[in-house]
Amino acid sequence: MINVVRRLTGAVLVSSLLLGCSYSSRNDEQPSSVDQLRAVGAQILSSRRAGPPAKTEVTADILSKITVPVVQINPEVFGGSDFLTRATSRRDSGLGTVEVWNSTDNAQIILRNGVLVGTRGIGSDIIAADADVTIRALQAGATTSGTRRYTISDGDVTTTDYVFSCNVRNMGGERISVANQLFDTRHMREDCVGGPQQAVRLSNDYWVQPGSGLVRKSRQWVSPSAGFFEIIVIRN
Amino acid sequence: MRFPKITVLGASLLGCAAFWPVATFAQDEDTFFNLAGRPTLNFYGVPGLIDMPSAEALPDGQVAVAVSNFAGQTRTTLTFQALPRIQASFRYSGIKDAGFSSFDTYRDRSFDVRFLLNRESRYLPAVTVGLQDFAGTGIYAGEFIAATKNFSGDRIPGTIKATVGLGWGRLGSSGGIGSPFGSDRPSFTPGDTGGDFSTDQWFRGEMAPFAGLEWQINDKWGVKAEYSSDAYTLETSNGSFDRESRFNFATEYQVSERLRVGGYYLFGSEFGVNLQMQLHPNRPITNMRVPAPRPYYIRPSRRENPESYTTDWYTSQEGGSVLIRDALIPLLEAEGLTLIEVRTSTSETEVRYTNGRYGATAVSVGRVARVLARLLPDSVETFRIVPVVGNLAQSAVVFRRSDLEALEFSSDAPAALLAVTGFEGAAPTLIGSARNEALYPAYNWSIGPYLKQRYFDANEPVRFDLGVDITASFEPAPGWKLAGRVQHRLTGNLEDSETSGEFLLPRVRSNAAAYDRGGRTTVTNLYLSRQWKISPDVYARVTGGYLERMYGGISGEVLWKPVASRLALGVEANYVKQRAFDDLLGFQDYTVATGHASAYYEFKNGFTGQLDVGRYLAGDVGATVTLEREFSNGWRLGGFFTLTDVSKEEFGVGSFDKGVKLTIPASWFIGRPTKDTRSITVRPFERDGGARLSTPGRLYEQVRSGHRAGLVGNWSGVWE
Numbered sequence: 001m002i003n004v005v006r007r008l009t010g011a012v013l014v015s016s017l018l019l020g021c022s023y024s025s026r027n028d029e030q031p032s033s034v035d036q037l038r039a040v041g042a043q044i045l046s047s048r049r050a051g052p053p054a055k056t057e058v059t060a061d062i063l064s065k066i067t068v069p070v071v072q073i074n075p076e077v078f079g080g081s082d083f084l085t086r087a088t089s090r091r092d093s094g095l096g097t098v099e100v101w102n103s104t105d106n107a108q109i110i111l112r113n114g115v116l117v118g119t120r121g122i123g124s125d126i127i128a129a130d131a132d133v134t135i136r137a138l139q140a141g142a143t144t145s146g147t148r149r150y151t152i153s154d155g156d157v158t159t160t161d162y163v164f165s166c167n168v169r170n171m172g173g174e175r176i177s178v179a180n181q182l183f184d185t186r187h188m189r190e191d192c193v194g195g196p197q198q199a200v201r202l203s204n205d206y207w208v209q210p211g212s213g214l215v216r217k218s219r220q221w222v223s224p225s226a227g228f229f230e231i232i233v234i235r236n
Numbered sequence: 237m238r239f240p241k242i243t244v245l246g247a248s249l250l251g252c253a254a255f256w257p258v259a260t261f262a263q264d265e266d267t268f269f270n271l272a273g274r275p276t277l278n279f280y281g282v283p284g285l286i287d288m289p290s291a292e293a294l295p296d297g298q299v300a301v302a303v304s305n306f307a308g309q310t311r312t313t314l315t316f317q318a319l320p321r322i323q324a325s326f327r328y329s330g331i332k333d334a335g336f337s338s339f340d341t342y343r344d345r346s347f348d349v350r351f352l353l354n355r356e357s358r359y360l361p362a363v364t365v366g367l368q369d370f371a372g373t374g375i376y377a378g379e380f381i382a383a384t385k386n387f388s389g390d391r392i393p394g395t396i397k398a399t400v401g402l403g404w405g406r407l408g409s410s411g412g413i414g415s416p417f418g419s420d421r422p423s424f425t426p427g428d429t430g431g432d433f434s435t436d437q438w439f440r441g442e443m444a445p446f447a448g449l450e451w452q453i454n455d456k457w458g459v460k461a462e463y464s465s466d467a468y469t470l471e472t473s474n475g476s477f478d479r480e481s482r483f484n485f486a487t488e489y490q491v492s493e494r495l496r497v498g499g500y501y502l503f504g505s506e507f508g509v510n511l512q513m514q515l516h517p518n519r520p521i522t523n524m525r526v527p528a529p530r531p532y533y534i535r536p537s538r539r540e541n542p543e544s545y546t547t548d549w550y551t552s553q554e555g556g557s558v559l560i561r562d563a564l565i566p567l568l569e570a571e572g573l574t575l576i577e578v579r580t581s582t583s584e585t586e587v588r589y590t591n592g593r594y595g596a597t598a599v600s601v602g603r604v605a606r607v608l609a610r611l612l613p614d615s616v617e618t619f620r621i622v623p624v625v626g627n628l629a630q631s632a633v634v635f636r637r638s639d640l641e642a643l644e645f646s647s648d649a650p651a652a653l654l655a656v657t658g659f660e661g662a663a664p665t666l667i668g669s670a671r672n673e674a675l676y677p678a679y680n681w682s683i684g685p686y687l688k689q690r691y692f693d694a695n696e697p698v699r700f701d702l703g704v705d706i707t708a709s710f711e712p713a714p715g716w717k718l719a720g721r722v723q724h725r726l727t728g729n730l731e732d733s734e735t736s737g738e739f740l741l742p743r744v745r746s747n748a749a750a751y752d753r754g755g756r757t758t759v760t761n762l763y764l765s766r767q768w769k770i771s772p773d774v775y776a777r778v779t780g781g782y783l784e785r786m787y788g789g790i791s792g793e794v795l796w797k798p799v800a801s802r803l804a805l806g807v808e809a810n811y812v813k814q815r816a817f818d819d820l821l822g823f824q825d826y827t828v829a830t831g832h833a834s835a836y837y838e839f840k841n842g843f844t845g846q847l848d849v850g851r852y853l854a855g856d857v858g859a860t861v862t863l864e865r866e867f868s869n870g871w872r873l874g875g876f877f878t879l880t881d882v883s884k885e886e887f888g889v890g891s892f893d894k895g896v897k898l899t900i901p902a903s904w905f906i907g908r909p910t911k912d913t914r915s916i917t918v919r920p921f922e923r924d925g926g927a928r929l930s931t932p933g934r935l936y937e938q939v940r941s942g943h944r945a946g947l948v949g950n951w952s953g954v955w956e
Contacts, residue, residue, distance in 0.1 A: 092645055157953040158949070
């Protein structure tokens, strides 16, 4: 047995170390799987050594230099922070305004009045979501119950539909600090039950500015493997 | 956003098509997929206790691989839960110093199948009936019926599983209590041809009870104890070990979501280990990250902005098409796509392109649609998007531009778009189009390592050759291709294998070893082919030259496959001559006309079936049945068998040709879009009966990725 393992391991190592190269007169080539694999391996090793990166705090100094709309994302599972810029903002036939925010590494989040209804390029994306209940509750500031639906990518260009029963309630006023600025907000919490076997419980939190209805800060669930994102509007 | 990739070792399958343990981050995924209650595996690599089976079924579609070792016996098993109630396994085992075999290590292959009769409910246990080693030479042959029930309560932590069962054959060889279905069970004969269904022995002979308990203490640790009904008659008689007790004990540890290891004390005298791995094809090792697209460009409303809908840009079909073609080429290139041709009117544009990047054709269709929405004048409302593979236009996906604009962020975007999308047959050629003039002639070459593997032959579990592989192709015009592959072997041990036994048929496949020994530098193939479409639903191919490593000649094929049809029909005819063992340009004397009529069918639940009826390489006539379960992400697992007018005796060891096939898309491991796949076929015995020619470029697989079923399986990709 050990002999077999050793041989297999040897074969794998040799084949992945040997470099392949190719040429095509058409522009349809791409790095070989072996190259991609090595890149992936290097990435994992470096992340193992360092652990998940810490998130960044925006200071007033940094804020003063930002002139365009910026949203900060702190992914809890992956760690670190990114600052996203707005790609588009539009109204469609659904509720509220849709905003698409671009990350620095070819990913996106899609917000409908501050509620996460889509992601792209993160690996297990929200392809589509129905968040009407939440959007209405956040605007009204009142306790509301209803169904939320997500179509979430399994990470292989197939999707699974997740349905949750959710209850949104007003937790009262809260003063929050974003980049050394203080904001008076209404803290809304959304408790959901659902998923396979109705066994999954999760809670999303929103800090909504009364008057404008802007969701200044939130902590929202993305998908089983991406976990929660903290989403902070730095400048809108 | 920074997203570290999740695994290291799982990816190594890319090189060797073997399974490796996989480490993952601890995540809250567990709660979603209920991993804690999953069955654990026994020494036969199937859900069970230690050496005895249990009645549990794996989750539908689950793939399990286990390697176990005790007392000089190693069993490597691949198990697949093919349907919620049906499970199939393929096992390769080695028994060291087996007295009954002339080899140092007796090696054998076996197949199991089991059926879940009753799902566990509140009061009733799960009940399963199983056949172990039902078609091999029969060393592990045994049948069982077992019942398993889970218990959990407040007094003790975790879950307790209790199993009781009755075994026959090997599983009834110790502590027998009678023979209710007859006692005329033939005994195991080493060296028997085997491979046939051993219906004459199932549930015959002595029957014996077995039982066991498994206590899953927490998410990580579990303990097991069992009362075994296997006497290990052969193994103890040759002195491999002493069986001093019927009781076995185990401790198991869940290393990661996919990997579990166990240590065992067996039969009062032996220690054993078991490495268990469970994967689900629908849960990739690394989630694929497709770079985010640009949001759709939304046209202004026609009522408020009628002038933006002007058709002034359109001078003629040619003028308009050329204009769009020139703008489109670089935009598609940026997405890894190549424009072939485009034709436009003021309101409708058809684009034909090839996809070199995305494994899922639907993603490429979505990317083309986004580019068109960005580029085309507002007056164009209909997009006809045609993916093309090797001059074969697969289908026309027809979108209304206003649907794409309206549905992009709708709450049910994939299903809503699917409801308003048309899938049409694509005409063989697009008349009056503006073509991408830079495409032909096209050259390709590549040089890289190759690893050729053979698994599970009679003497070695794994054999391989390692060397340098050079491929080149030249495409002078659409559909024409001159291609070749040269390999130079650097090292390996394939050539040491030898198929033994008597050969009563022409040696059409059994002298593989002679080819392996034939020469270090070989021309694996070298051929000219042309493929084209005869009508929107009919495809054709002609190939001539050195088609594969053992045969050269001419091959022709016609395939009928409408875009939205589950059924496809094809005919292939070949006239080939056997190549010389050195695999250069020479031939031997043997020639044969071989060919098949084929029917392909896509069942519901992702099963695909194929029936090929015709004449095989040895001149034998018969049929091959292939059944595979295909997952939308490209995973495929299945098996095939061939029955021809060759008798069992003429065929030799194995009785008839059969095997299992496994295909895994590379993107499943590396998490980036790629069209690469890794595939292995394992035949317990490759002989000369029921052998098919392996001609390059068969049509069915080329065509179907862009047909309706292939697109719909990855439909969410149009929005990625």
